[in-house]
Amino acid sequence: MRWTARARGMARNQMSLFYTLFGSFIAVILLLVSINSIAYGFFRDNIKKEIILNSSLNLQASAANYEKHIKLIRSYMLGYLFDNNTQILKRGDPMRRYDVVIDVQKGLQHDLNNSLLYLDNIIYYFKDDDFVIERDGTRNAETMFSKFYNHPSYTADFWNKEMDGSESFRVYPAGPFRFVSPFEQKALGTFIPILVKNAYDHRFAFIVLLNANRAFEAFHQFKPDSSFFIVNAQRQVLFSSAAGTAPPPEIAGLTGEGYVRADEQYYFYRTSADTGFTYFEVVSNKGLAEQLHRLNLAMGALIALSILFGLIVSYWFSKRFHNPLANLIRSVQSRSAVGVPAGEGSRIKEFNLLQSTLSHLSRSNQEYHQDLLAKNNLLQQFAYMTRLKKIQGDGGTLATSIDDNGPYRLVLSQIEFKDRFAKEIANAPQRAFNMYRELINAHFSSRYDNSFTFQLEKDQILSILFVKNENEDRQEDDLDELVRMLGKDIPYCNFTLAISPVRHHSADFAETYQNVLDLIKQRRLGEDVQVIGEWIPRPSLMIPSPSEEQELTANLQAGGDDITIPLVDRLLDQLNKAGALAYQFQDFAADVVNRTIKIMYAQNVSIGSVADGGSPYDQLKSCHTLEQYKAFFHKFLARSAAAIQAKKSETDIITKFVMEYVEAHYGEDLSLDVIAGKLGITGPYLSTYYKEKTGTNFSDYIFSVRMNKATEMLRETDLKIQEIASLVGYYTVASFNRVFKRYAGITPSEYRRQHNQWRE
Structure with a gap:
């Protein structure tokens, strides 16, 4: 009877423990839900402000993207305006310079393939000659603007009048252009025309057609129930994402930065200081309300799911905590009730379970001990x-x-x-x-x-x-x-x-x-x-020598594998003859690869063209013999030289002219102003342009050409030092000696003597 009463009391205690744990979990869940509800109520009013702020930031980013792109097009077209081919066509009858026209068309086709410019076409318009050049050919202006790019507002007469104005850069409202012929009519797209010309030149201009829809997709993050407008300083709508719509006149006249609400619409606006354009984003108040409604539904569903999940997890944890403890207490009480001695508990199932568990722990302890011995x-x-x-x-x-x-x-x-x-x-x-x-x-x-x-x-x-x-x-x-x-x-x-x-x-x-x-x-x-088994001291190797190092660098920059490959072979032979160790070969080879890669980076040459599916450093690790090193460098240097030469062949007409002229007249006056005068441009512009295109200063390039010619003459001829100095453009031997020593680290006489000794 006493055991039964105690068991019933234990049962009541077990149930009480379960409900206590479960109730505690529910209290914590309700507390967290109440805190989240209060926090949501507090921040809900600010969500609308955050949405408005997000729209303002979106408009700010869109305006910045458009302004940056307009500035890019302005800079891009200035390069076209001062291009040598443009100047040649402007000075004479463009229809007779067929070779220049072909070069212009090729340049247009190449540049218009750049998808990041979002340009459909660039049109050269010669007003007096009634002559047009575009990417697909040449034709007269009337045919161009009535057939190939037809728009009722942008006719040949319209552009003739616009060219008489004094503006050098003007953006016009976007419009749908079509191709019109007696047999076919085809929509070309919505373009924003841009006029680029010299403010004082009324005979020639560029007409640039910017693809409005592609630019809009790239520069603006579209939102449902919203629209986007661009208005110029004259309150003309330059572009509208919603065809046929425009902001009300009182809204279109807004300038500065901010937003207004009118007719259940939010009008966010921002005016650019550079172009004077005002950018508008129109967001429906209905759209904001729907966003808040969706947010309320999502928050309610999230809270409901949290409560349901919390209840399930609480019940599971409560059972997990309750059951083992109840079983343990039940086992101990059963053993005590029957008064079984410690050694005679086999008749009680729970006790047997505990005994089995203790025996298992003992066996595990022995296994752990054996495992520790094995880990000695x-x-x-x-x-x-x-x-x-x-x-x-x-x-x-x-x-x-x-x-x-x-x-x-x-x-x-x-x-x-x-x-x-x-x-x-x-x-x-x-x-x-x-x-x-x-x-x-x-x-x-x-x-x-x-x-x-x-x-x-x-x-x-x-x-x-x-x-x-x-x-x-x-x-x-x-x-x-x-x-x-x-x-x-x-x-x-x-x-x-x-x-x-x-x-x-x-x-x-x-x-x-x-x-x-x-x-x-x-x-x-x-x-x-x-x-x-024995360490043998090795002398430090000065390979390559300073002059060989200068020669290697100069020919790597020039892409001359006919010199670099024999030179590297010779240096490898020197290392082998000097008894260099394997790691010294690796260090030398890695240094040559480093030099080559740095030069390729400096000249904007892709490293992938010589990688051959893997890193050149990894390929070096596979070289274990002198022949393997030579084979690697024959392949690597040939590919790098080809890539550098290919890059040089891609240079534009200005840099190509400079390089050809310097190679042909390296012994004459090569001042910046002299070469710029031959191109019809200013010296500072040529210096900046050449640096941007090649990554090398103009003066450094001339210096390297002259020094390469000088070293070649010192190696291959018996001319006197004074004669060589005069041939490469230096009037005194002293000035030539000074610059040559800065280039090679030694004087011309020492360079010739070292080379002759090596050749002997």
Whole structure:
């Protein structure tokens, strides 16, 4: 009876605990919901202001985009206006300069392919000659504006009158243009005409047709129930996103920045200080109300879902907390009620469950203990690593085999996967590396007791060999067998084995490891297994020399692979003859690649044209012999030179003229004003234009051409220094010597002497 009463009381307590937890969760949920409701009510009134602010910011961004594009078109067309071909056509009868007309058409077709300009056409209009040039051909003005670009307002007479005005840049209202012929009528689109001309020239002008719809899609973020207008200073509507509509006159006259509400519409407006255009975005008040309504519905649904989800989760958590505790209490009370001794509880199911759980925990503890013993190897690795890396910490107190101060030596194995094999094992490189680690470990374990082999870096394996009899050294025999086994995999990997002398003190462990790291760097070129046991000092290599470095840079910039490839071959041969190590070849090759890439970047040449599907630095890692380095540079330098030459061939007519003129007259007066006068433009404009197009200063280009010619004459001729100075445009030998030394680092006489010595 007492047990039954206690059980019933426990049942009541269990139910009370469940409802207590569940009620607490519900109280927290209701508190959070009330806080969210109050916060939503507080911020709801500000949402409308945020929507209005968002519309204002959208209009601001659209106005800035339009203004920036109009400024871009103005700048772009000024370049056309002062172009050499334009000046030639304006000076004479354009219909007789057929060659220039063809160049103009090609230029138009190329530039109009630029989708970011949003231009449909650029029309050269010669008023007195009644002659028009556009991307598809030439024709008279009447045919052009009545047939090919027909619009009732923009006729040939209209443009003739507009050209008599004094404005050099004017934007006209957008209109639908059509192609009209006796057999066909076709809509071309909605264009915004722009007139560009010299303010004092009434005989020639450019008519630019800006695609209004494409520009609108690019510059304005469209919203439902909204429209967009552009109004000029004369209150003319230049563009309307809603065809056939315009803001009321009292609205169209607004200037400045802000918004007004009229006729259930919000009119946001912003006036540009540069063009005087006023940009309008019209948003329906109905649209704002619908947005708020949708927001209310979304918020209500979110709160309802939150309450439902909270109730479900609360019930689940309450049950999860309640059931284990109730079962545990029930098990303890059952055991106490029957008075069963501690060793006789098998008749009670809950007690058996607890006993089973405790037994399971005991077995798990034993398994964990065995697992810890099995991980002793990992702890040993950690202890050795902390000593090698000189890491100060508790790991340094772990006991290791070298603490006995017995004789030991280190063998560091470096494995480098070759390119073809690396691609084959791309999905499992560590598995292949582990295979070699196990092979090396098995080899040394069979010969040295307590030897320890583990991976130290991603490509390095360290073996610690404990030598019993220092006098009976089996180093050569042991390594010969290992080299023979590894040699079978030479087609797939390069192996470098660095072996230290026998050491006796654990304090020398980190120093010994540093010694074998230095030995690894002693690897020479070759595809083989190299065993290095002695460090041989290598002299520092001054390759290339300053003059060779200047020559290499100059020819890389010029794209002259006929010089750079033999020069790099010669430098590689010098490295090989001097006994350079593998990493020195890598450093030299990486330096040449760096120079080439910097020059390509400076000349706006795409690196992808020489990458060949991968990084040139990655390709360098696949070079292990002198022949492979030469083959790489033959291909890389040829492609980079071709890319630089191709880039140079793309230069426009002004830069092309400058380059051709300088190449032909490098010994004459090449001042900025002289060349600019031949082009019919100003010196400052030519300097700025050339710098923008080529990325090189005008004076630096002339200097490099003259110095390249001078070095060529010094190498290939027996002319006197004074004669060479005169031929490349310097009137005194002193000035020539000064600039040449700044270019090459040595005087012309020293340069010629060094070159002759090398040739001999």
